[in-house]
Each structure stands twice: as structure tokens, then as C-alpha cells.
Amino acid sequence: MSDAGASSSNAGVARAERRVRAYVEDIEPFLPAQAARLLTQALLADKKFRPLRVLDLGGGTGDLARELLAAWPKASLELVEPLTGVGELARARFARLGLAAQTKVHVGAPLHLPLAFSPRSFDVVVANLLSEEVGTPAELLEEGSRLLKPKGRFAATIVSRGSWAELTNVFRETLRDLGRPEAVAALAREEESLPDAALLTTWARDAGLVDVEIELSRFTLLFRSAREFFYAPLVESGPLLRWKAVAGHGEHLQDAFFFTKEALETYFATSAPRSTLPMTVMVSCLRARKPQ
Secondary structure, eight states: OOOHHHHHHHHHHHHHHHHHIIIIIIITTTTHHHHHHHHHHHSSOOOOOOEEEEEEETTSHHHHHHHHHHOTTOOOOEESSSHHHHHHHHHHHHTTOGGGGGGGEEOOOOOSSOSOTTOEEEEEEEEESSSHHHHHHHHHHHHHHHHHEEEEEEEEEEEEEEEEEEEEEHHHHHHHTTTTTHHHHHHHHHHTTTTHHHHHHHHHHHHTTTEEEEEEEEEEEESSSSHHHHHHHHHHHHTTHHHHHHHHSSSHHHHHHHHHHHHHHHHHHSSSSGGOOEEEEEEEEEEEEOOO
């Protein structure tokens, strides 16, 4: 390999390592871990339910999978994780816990729908905060229904309407002050694209699922500053790209985010305890059943 090729390869490895470190240190312990607890409670509420085959979509380093296997020791579990390094951590963790024989980890597998599993393959399909990675929540529900056996259970956590309200309220006023009515309209469409409980229920029923139950939880994430917020891996890998699409390109993008950042810093410096920047995330935990 040439020096240039080796340098490019090393740079690629370094980027991959940074992505894994960012996920493990700055993403998974926060919102995904809290949302996973909602899924655990929802799936384990029925003490008589004893699934034999479980699919964990976007399972990260395996926290949720470990909890489920502890409750269902006779079950086998397949975990799909698109980020290779994170999936390898899950595989190593299962081996360390003596769960290698019960688990199969698909690493670096894109979550394009439909997935490469046969219909009616699983007793449980679970997805934690995954809808942005696979398409719309409606598509995720349809895929979950396709993969479930009759009487199987589907459970998912989904970021829902009302999330990031502290940012969007300031962002909207900034765009208005900049004379950007088209961007204000785009932001409204972006906010409306996040589903509420009624819409999720409709999508679940349209996908052929029954006994639909939804629990809405509110989480408050604290950031030290607006700059830390915009550069947080949880935000960069989630809603930031959509907000940038709302703002536009070039100077429009730069002005919108510069003045939004300044407004956030000014407002929360006087209104929030210890000058912290709180952000609300609304998470719907949906569970449903595939009929006989």
C-alpha cells in the first residue's frame, strides 16, 4: 500500500473509532438508555409471556438485549447494529456474559427496509429510537408487523411531537426576524412530522397491529451552552441535519444558526439555573400485538 493509501486507511479507522467513542460515551448513556428502560418495562409487564425468538433493531452495545435475555433465558436474540464498532462491542459483551450461544449480532448492516429476514420470523421485534434511521415510524411499524409471528409483540420508542421545543421556539423567532417566511413554514412542517399518540396509534393499526398502547414520557436534557448543544453527538446525529435543511444554505444557514445560538445564550443565561440550557425530548413508548 502506498503512503497515501495507508494514510487514507488510517484516517478512516480513526473516524470510525471516533464515531464509536461518541456513541458509547455521549449518546447511548443518555436518551437511548432512558428510552430502553421504557421498552424493558413495556415488554416485561406480562410475566406469562415467554418468547423464543427476539429481534433487537439498532441494539447498540446490548443493554436492552441483556435485560430481555435475563428475563427470557430460553429465548434467542438477533441484534442488528449498523455501526460496526458498536455492534462488535455488543458481541464481545454477550461473550463475556456467557450469552454468545443465545445471540447473533449483525454488525455494519444497513437498516434499509424491508430487512433481510423472512416474514413471521420473530416472537418479539423491538426498536429503540430507531425510526429516523430506517425511514418513517409508519414504515417501521409495517416492517415490525411483517416480521412478527401471530401473537408476537412489537415495541418501539419514538421521538414525538413537542420535542426540542426550546430550540424550535427560538429558531422560529429568529427566522421571522430574518424575513424568512418560507423557512418558518418549513420549520412548522418539520415539527408536524414528529408523530403524536393518535397518529402512532393509527399507523400501528394500519400496519395490522392490535392492542396498541402508548406511554408518553418527557425527558429534559441539560447542556452547558448553546454551542455545546449544537455540537453534541446526540444532536448532530439526530435533528441537526433537519434543522439545517430548514435554514437553507450559505449565508442563510450561517445567519440562522448564529442568531439562534446568540438568542439561546441570552435567554437561558438569565432564566435557567446555573446558566444551563435545557432541552425537552418527548418519547412515545409504543407496544402492540400481531393478531392470530
